[in-house]
Amino acid sequence: DGGITQSPKYLFRKEGQNVTLSCEQNLNHDAMYWYRQDPGQGLRLIYYSQIVNDFQKGDIAEGYSVSREKKESFPLTVTSAQKNPTAFYLCASREAGGTEAFFGQGTRLTVV
Amino acid sequence: QKEVEQNSGPLSVPEGAIASLNCTYSDRGSQSFFWYRQYSGKSPELIMSIYSNGDKEDGRFTAQLNKASQYVSLLIRDSQPSDSATYLCAVNPSGATNKLIFGTGTLLAVQP
Numbered sequence: 001d002g003g004i005t006q007s008p009k010y011l012f013r014k015e016g017q018n019v020t021l022s023c024e025q026n027l028n029h030d031a032m033y034w035y036r037q038d039p040g041q042g043l044r045l046i047y048y049s050q051i052v053n054d055f056q057k058g059d060i061a062e063g064y065s066v067s068r069e070k071k072e073s074f075p076l077t078v079t080s081a082q083k084n085p086t087a088f089y090l091c092a093s094r095e096a097g098g099t100e101a102f103f104g105q106g107t108r109l110t111v112v
Numbered sequence: 113q114k115e116v117e118q119n120s121g122p123l124s125v126p127e128g129a130i131a132s133l134n135c136t137y138s139d140r141g142s143q144s145f146f147w148y149r150q151y152s153g154k155s156p157e158l159i160m161s162i163y164s165n166g167d168k169e170d171g172r173f174t175a176q177l178n179k180a181s182q183y184v185s186l187l188i189r190d191s192q193p194s195d196s197a198t199y200l201c202a203v204n205p206s207g208a209t210n211k212l213i214f215g216t217g218t219l220l221a222v223q224p
Contacts, residue, residue, distance in 0.1 A: 045212070058211075064137070090156070092212075099161075100161050102158070105159070106155050
C-alpha cells in the first residue's frame with residue numbers, strides 16, 4: 001500500500017536532548033512537509049522540501065533541522081534549542097505543482 | 113495579518129442542517145485551495161480541493177471560491193454527528209507553489 005509512515009507514534013524526550021522524527025513515503029512525491037500542531041491549534045509549517053537535497057524554512061523553523069538525502073525520506077530533528085517542543089508533529093507529501101497533500105499518522109512528542 | 117484565517121468556533125449546527133465554514137486568505141495571487149477534516153488526535157484528511165472561481169460539489173460537500181474577495185468556503189449539507197471535527201483550510205501562496213499554509217481550523221459540532 002502506498003502511503004506516508006511516521007515513526008514513532010509517541011516519543012518522550014528529556015530536556016536538553018535532541019530527537020529525530022522519521023517520515024517515509026512511497027508515493028513518489030517530490031514535495032514533503034513538516035508541521036507542528038499544538039492543542040486546539042492549526043498546523044504551523046516548520047520546514048518543507050521540494051526536491052532532494054533542497055529544503056526551505058517555514059514559519060517556525062527555529063530549533064528544528066531537516067535533511068532530504070532521499071526522495072522517500074524527510075526526517076525532522078528537534079534540537080535542544082527548541083524551548084517548547086511538546087506537540088503533535090505531522091509529516092505530509094504531495095506531487096509538485098500544487099496538488100493536495102497527504103499526511104502521515106503523526107508523532108506525539110512529549111518533553112519529560 | 114495572518115496568511116490564512118478561520119473562525120475557531122465552535123460552530124454548532126443541528127443534525128440535518130447546512131454547516132457553512134469560511135476561510136479568508138491574504139495573498140491575492142494564491143492559486144490552490146484545500147479543505148481538510150481532522151478528528152481529535154488524528155491526522156488531517158482531504159475533503160475538497162478547488163482551483164478556480166465558483167462552486168465545486170462532491171456529495172454532501174460544496175467548496176466555493178471567490179478570488180476577488182479572497183475567501184473560500186465549505187458547505188456541508190445534511191450535517192451528521194459524524195461530521196463533527198475540526199475543518200482546516202489550506203492555501204498555496206503565490207510565488208511558492210510548493211508551500212502549503214494552513215489556517216487554525218474551525219471546530220464543527222453537529223448536535224443529534
